[in-house]
Amino acid sequence: MSMIEFHNVEKYYGDFHALHNINLTIEAGETVVLIGPSGSGKSTLIRSINGLEQIREGQLIVNGQDLADPKTDINRIRKNVGMVFQHFNLYANKSVLENIMLAPRIVLHRKEDENKKIAMEMLDRVGLADQATKMPAQLSGGQKQRIAIARSLAMRPKCLLFDEPTSALDPEMVDDVLNIMKTIARDSSMTSLVVTHEMGFAREVANRVIFMADGRIVEDDSKDKFFNGEPTNERARQFLSKILH
Amino acid sequence: MSMIEFHNVEKYYGDFHALHNINLTIEAGETVVLIGPSGSGKSTLIRSINGLEQIREGQLIVNGQDLADPKTDINRIRKNVGMVFQHFNLYANKSVLENIMLAPRIVLHRKEDENKKIAMEMLDRVGLADQATKMPAQLSGGQKQRIAIARSLAMRPKCLLFDEPTSALDPEMVDDVLNIMKTIARDSSMTSLVVTHEMGFAREVANRVIFMADGRIVEDDSKDKFFNGEPTNERARQFLSKILH
Amino acid sequence: MLNNFIAAYSPDNLRYLFGGLGITLLVSVASIIGSFIIGAILGIVRYVKFKYFSAVVGFIIDVIRNLPLILILFFIYFGLPNIGVKPEVIPAAIFAMTIFESAMLAEIVRSGIQAVDPGQMEGARANGLTYWQGLWHIVLPQALVKMIPAIVSQFISLVKDTSLATIILLPEMLYRSQIIYGQNTNYIIPMFVAIAVLYFIVCYALSVLAHYLEKRQA
Amino acid sequence: MIHIFQDYGGTLLYGLGQTLLCSIIALICSLIIGTFFALLEESPNKFARGIARIYIEIFRNIPLLVITMFFYVVIPLYVMKMNGFTAGTIGLTLYTSAFIAETVRSGIRSVDPGQMEGARSNGLTFWQAMRYIVLPQAFRYVIPPLGNQFVNLVKNSSTLAFVGGFDLMYQGNAIASSSLETMAAYSAVGVLYLIVTMPISYYMRYLEKRLA
Amino acid sequence: GSQSLASRNVLKVDQQSKTITWGVKADTRLFGLLDTKDGKIKGFEVDLARALTKQMLGSKGKAKFIQVTSSTRMPMLKNGNIDAIIATMTNTPERRKQVSFSKTYFYAGQSLLVKKGSSIKNVKDLNQQKGTVLGVVGSDSVQNVAKVAPNAKVLQLTDYAQAMTALKSVQGQALTTDNGILYGMSVQNPDYVVTGGTFVAEPYGIAVDKAQTPFLKKLNQALTELRANGQYRKILHKWFHNVKGFDYEEAAKE
Numbered sequence A, B: 001m002s003m004i005e006f007h008n009v010e011k012y013y014g015d016f017h018a019l020h021n022i023n024l025t026i027e028a029g030e031t032v033v034l035i036g037p038s039g040s041g042k043s044t045l046i047r048s049i050n051g052l053e054q055i056r057e058g059q060l061i062v063n064g065q066d067l068a069d070p071k072t073d074i075n076r077i078r079k080n081v082g083m084v085f086q087h088f089n090l091y092a093n094k095s096v097l098e099n100i101m102l103a104p105r106i107v108l109h110r111k112e113d114e115n116k117k118i119a120m121e122m123l124d125r126v127g128l129a130d131q132a133t134k135m136p137a138q139l140s141g142g143q144k145q146r147i148a149i150a151r152s153l154a155m156r157p158k159c160l161l162f163d164e165p166t167s168a169l170d171p172e173m174v175d176d177v178l179n180i181m182k183t184i185a186r187d188s189s190m191t192s193l194v195v196t197h198e199m200g201f202a203r204e205v206a207n208r209v210i211f212m213a214d215g216r217i218v219e220d221d222s223k224d225k226f227f228n229g230e231p232t233n234e235r236a237r238q239f240l241s242k243i244l245h
Numbered sequence C: 001m002l003n004n005f006i007a008a009y010s011p012d013n014l015r016y017l018f019g020g021l022g023i024t025l026l027v028s029v030a031s032i033i034g035s036f037i038i039g040a041i042l043g044i045v046r047y048v049k050f051k052y053f054s055a056v057v058g059f060i061i062d063v064i065r066n067l068p069l070i071l072i073l074f075f076i077y078f079g080l081p082n083i084g085v086k087p088e089v090i091p092a093a094i095f096a097m098t099i100f101e102s103a104m105l106a107e108i109v110r111s112g113i114q115a116v117d118p119g120q121m122e123g124a125r126a127n128g129l130t131y132w133q134g135l136w137h138i139v140l141p142q143a144l145v146k147m148i149p150a151i152v153s154q155f156i157s158l159v160k161d162t163s164l165a166t167i168i169l170l171p172e173m174l175y176r177s178q179i180i181y182g183q184n185t186n187y188i189i190p191m192f193v194a195i196a197v198l199y200f201i202v203c204y205a206l207s208v209l210a211h212y213l214e215k216r217q218a
Numbered sequence D: 001m002i003h004i005f006q007d008y009g010g011t012l013l014y015g016l017g018q019t020l021l022c023s024i025i026a027l028i029c030s031l032i033i034g035t036f037f038a039l040l041e042e043s044p045n046k047f048a049r050g051i052a053r054i055y056i057e058i059f060r061n062i063p064l065l066v067i068t069m070f071f072y073v074v075i076p077l078y079v080m081k082m083n084g085f086t087a088g089t090i091g092l093t094l095y096t097s098a099f100i101a102e103t104v105r106s107g108i109r110s111v112d113p114g115q116m117e118g119a120r121s122n123g124l125t126f127w128q129a130m131r132y133i134v135l136p137q138a139f140r141y142v143i144p145p146l147g148n149q150f151v152n153l154v155k156n157s158s159t160l161a162f163v164g165g166f167d168l169m170y171q172g173n174a175i176a177s178s179s180l181e182t183m184a185a186y187s188a189v190g191v192l193y194l195i196v197t198m199p200i201s202y203y204m205r206y207l208e209k210r211l212a
Numbered sequence E: 001g002s003q004s005l006a007s008r009n010v011l012k013v014d015q016q017s018k019t020i021t022w023g024v025k026a027d028t029r030l031f032g033l034l035d036t037k038d039g040k041i042k043g044f045e046v047d048l049a050r051a052l053t054k055q056m057l058g059s060k061g062k063a064k065f066i067q068v069t070s071s072t073r074m075p076m077l078k079n080g081n082i083d084a085i086i087a088t089m090t091n092t093p094e095r096r097k098q099v100s101f102s103k104t105y106f107y108a109g110q111s112l113l114v115k116k117g118s119s120i121k122n123v124k125d126l127n128q129q130k131g132t133v134l135g136v137v138g139s140d141s142v143q144n145v146a147k148v149a150p151n152a153k154v155l156q157l158t159d160y161a162q163a164m165t166a167l168k169s170v171q172g173q174a175l176t177t178d179n180g181i182l183y184g185m186s187v188q189n190p191d192y193v194v195t196g197g198t199f200v201a202e203p204y205g206i207a208v209d210k211a212q213t214p215f216l217k218k219l220n221q222a223l224t225e226l227r228a229n230g231q232y233r234k235i236l237h238k239w240f241h242n243v244k245g246f247d248y249e250e251a252a253k254e
């Protein structure tokens, strides 16, 4: 079964047509990188996958459930689909540990000791076990993002969405976050869809690279084709040359 | 005469010791790149050069005038020292042209027709002559930054300070800004001090690379020494390897 | 002049005036508690948008907010008996102040919630929390911290506004000062000094509290 | 309630006129005074900031009615003649100016500090930067809260009734006690207040949304 | 609302609770004035109300006092906050449309209070000099002035404490209301004098809701009894015997 399927999806913001006829299938275990100029609809596409944006037309099937169907319980989908944002969105009023433990406790009703064990495991995995009691405001950007990843992982999702997870970070913090993302991407049981301009990351771990422009998918290549064969789309080529300066 | 001279400068924010014993001389016409981890004091150092921050001890001589001397008219120094910020800081309530013409008019009392002529020249130089009547909010980040540079140039400064001028830009905008900065840097009558992590830029046009850590200058090399000879300081080496990933 | 002050601040007059301060504080505190609870509920109702209910509540809030408090005092004091309730002056004043201030606070609460970074709710939703869980665990606690200064300054207004209840003869501080200087012109200035100082102390203490809370939050 | 409008329409309109007149005068004056103190508070001069702080704290923390009564009762006794309308308008002005000072100040603060820094490093002096760059932007932020201050002014002008200011509330009291139809009279007065205040506060909310 | 009040028999209720709730003035010296020492309201009307209560309900009867001003007394009676108004209220035809009045218990007349040496000696002066005259919202005095001295400007304050303060701070040249009230003010403020005699008759009656005829009957009966047994005179004497220029017999007229 495919993890994510878009069939002729159309998305509007008021009158503005943000996504045009999107067709896209992502299989379980794939790591897909999504690139494109600012405003091309990358965030819109990725946010519609866990229902943060509602599509107007078409079918969007995530983990076997149709998001356009009003009977679908969006909260059930979100248990399986984690998301990491550009600005981290850590809960400002909760400690690091509480950030990680809150959703498992009140959504999955995970038992307190198990919850804590898993949370500490996740913190360990992102290399921040020693920061458990701090508040988000006391962390650097790179640390915040790693906590945000740990928070998503603690829900044990089948799929993780990343929306420019490194673009708000100081340059020397980028690597730490990318390294964690790489280990996640290599885990074949996890599907990831990543909006990023870090082409090194894409080269190293992506299966596919998708290029968007003006709300459309204009290029959908295997990694090798994209980086070696030169994209067939002219705008994608131009864009690539600019960001690889 | 040197353009900028720091002699044993100490800077505090309240109790926090932000700059430790800074000694630095920059000659007229030099292009100096300043790098270092977040919080190391790069912005503090550069901002103290045009008096946006006040130093507590030591001597800071800019264009022959001592900034620590209360008799020094800071506004006179600022006429000769332009600054370009990470977030552009264009005047949100003025059109592009007005952004450029305001300071020459009320500070230099430049005549209106000459003022306009120079402003248009500067706009031309940054490739945005056709955007003169727009408001800043209507521009992309890269365009804003180029306007900000034009605004500084219109004051005909002897020295330009750049504080991470490209780090808030979408990746595909970075090149346009860097290209303009390169032409400025190559102009031998202009002194520039640039905080940036764009090592390609540093390699191409810098005379010197300075590395800061924890409020101190820990490395001050010629470009070639820095990039080829490997910096002597361990932290600088580490940092360099991280941002050149 | 000094003699006037001494005479005006006779023990009897002072006792009487401080009694008025007591009533000012009683009415203030009771209305603060009442309006905080009601205002918070109304503010959430307004933010959350239950179809027609929120619109109706919103309209009523707007009507109350846009009327002078004096009128509301009249409506309560003279109007309630029309539906069979005959409030004494003090309960009437508390009731009127509570209604008025609840409407003001509802507005503060609504905009406080709106001021929380939308990313917080998105983070919570994406993390699997329901809308109400996100509101309760994440958004509301942060909103409360943000709106404390505005709430405290609304309470300062409330304390000051109790003086308007002289119009329904609430025997609070201003009313009592008028009774005292009504008897002797020489007491006018001493009385103004006294009540200005007393109001100032109470309100300034509150605003110092607000500043403290604001700082602690930043 | 309709017959109150029929019988006392002229009186009510006159009262409404006085209410608007004193609100507008007080708005203009308190805008000038308030902006002045806001600038003092934001100025680099410590002494000026202290003066501004004291002024603002005094008028924010004393009830409007006390300030108004002071001008109505004390000033004529010792300084100069002053009728209720004047005393009320002065009271409103001073009281409101403290709030406007706070509003304008927070407007100035909500202008990105980068604007001041950009202007300063572009060679402008502090006051030039304030005048050409920061204040014009601050006023845009400040229009909705200022509109709300105006609504408050209109509502607060009802304190003129205490000092015989011939405003809407004063006429309401007079009509209520001469017609002996208390509720009807005050309802009529309430409707007139709402006609003025509701549109303004809805418009301000719309502006607020648009600016955000 | 008023229906429930009309359907209620106030006399019965009061007899059961052994309490009559009176609306009295608290800002009017001699009639009803709040004493800042003990917070109690004191004056001729308060004493009279107390005596009437005993007369109507027996020796265990209690009088409860609620402060009113000229503008709040009518709505409060109509709303049932109080059972009766005994607050320097003149029995006028206009008011009789709304409430019932007892027999007259104090025969006052409208007059003027001015600063000693004022150029205004009587209503005519006021009219000619187009002066500002101060009054209190809800008193018929302000309406009378409009008729008697149409050129004078009238300024209405919320209560007599305010009006007196306004006179002192020269917001007007004269204060007008009933002579009895004005005497009370001049006792406290010797610089101010009652002048020009009375120009409108102001017989005070106790106001009761129109529907409460049994209460009114009982009240009138009690008033007659108090006049007959000398208590009325005693109370009047207690409050007015040392007021200079006050005409006893006039006031006691029925």
Ligand SMILES: Nc1ncnc2c1ncn2[C@@H]1O[C@H](COP(=O)(O)OP(=O)(O)OP(=O)(O)O)[C@@H](O)[C@H]1O
Pocket: A013, A016, A018, A036, A037, A038, A039, A040, A041, A042, A043, A044, A045
């Ligand atoms: N809430 C919204 N209301 C209206 N328009 C919106 C909204 N969100 C996004 N848009 C518009 O939809 C288009 C796509 O936006 P989106 O955020 O998906 O782009 P993006 O590719 O993620 O860009 P970036 O790289 O800048 O994040 C843009 O033109 C944007 O202005």
Ligand SMILES: Nc1ncnc2c1ncn2[C@@H]1O[C@H](COP(=O)(O)OP(=O)(O)OP(=O)(O)O)[C@@H](O)[C@H]1O
Pocket: A170, B013, B014, B016, B018, B036, B037, B038, B039, B040, B041, B042, B043, B044, B045
């Ligand atoms: N206004 C201020 N008040 C107090 N501390 C400050 C202030 N500005 C900067 N600092 C502190 O001074 C140190 C140096 O800050 P500075 O902004 O100069 O660093 P930087 O090298 O420019 O970092 P970045 O790469 O993040 O811009 C930091 O620890 C910072 O927290």
Ligand SMILES: NC(=O)CC[C@H](N)C(=O)O
Pocket: E070, E087, E088, E089, E090, E136, E138, E139, E140, E141, E177, E178, E202
């Ligand atoms: N206190 C008063 O209002 C006295 C004035 C007059 N006796 C009246 O009934 O209106």
Ligand SMILES: [Mg+2]
Pocket: A042, A043, A044, A163
């Ligand atoms: Mg995006």
Ligand SMILES: [Mg+2]
Pocket: B042, B043, B044, B163
């Ligand atoms: Mg910096």
